[in-house]
Amino acid sequence: QVQLAESGGGLVQPGGSLRLSCAASGRTFSTFVMGWFRQAPGKEREFVAAINRSTSRIYYADSVKGRYTISRDTAKDTVYLQMNSLKPEDTAVYYCAVNTFGMATIPGSYDYWGQGTQVTVSS
Numbered sequence: 001q002v003q004l005a006e007s008g009g010g011l012v013q014p015g016g017s018l019r020l021s022c023a024a025s026g027r028t029f030s031t032f033v034m035g036w037f038r039q040a041p042g043k044e045r046e047f048v049a050a051i052n053r054s055t056s057r058i059y060y061a062d063s064v065k066g067r068y069t070i071s072r073d074t075a076k077d078t079v080y081l082q083m084n085s086l087k088p089e090d091t092a093v094y095y096c097a098v099n100t101f102g103m104a105t106i107p108g109s110y111d112y113w114g115q116g117t118q119v120t121v122s123s
Contacts, residue, residue, distance in 0.1 A: 012086055
């Protein structure tokens with residue numbers, strides 16, 4: 001089992017920045033790919049970004065490319081999501097997830113999930 005704990009969400013004005021963190025514990029050797037997803041009220045959970053264990057492969061959703069940066073500290077079993085130039089449409093609950101098999105953008109292919117952290121972009 002892998003446990004995930006997100007932190008760093010909050011309220012920010014449009015154009016502002018936030019940094020999310022997700023710390024993994026438990027069977028962390030199996031955290032091959034760590035990803036971020038988000039879910040806005042009334043919408044499907046959507047892929048945001050993912051990074052593999054060696055950090056050699058990184059993917060972003062088109063909607064966040066150029067504004068968000070995912071990074072990973074393998075020694076700390078922690079993944080980060082730096083979010084810049086935030087827009088009201090970025091408002092959602094952001095979830096950290098682990099895929100023990102490989103890189104993927106489909107929520108159903110991820111094996112472990114955190115509880116989520118709320119990000120609200122509003123003036």
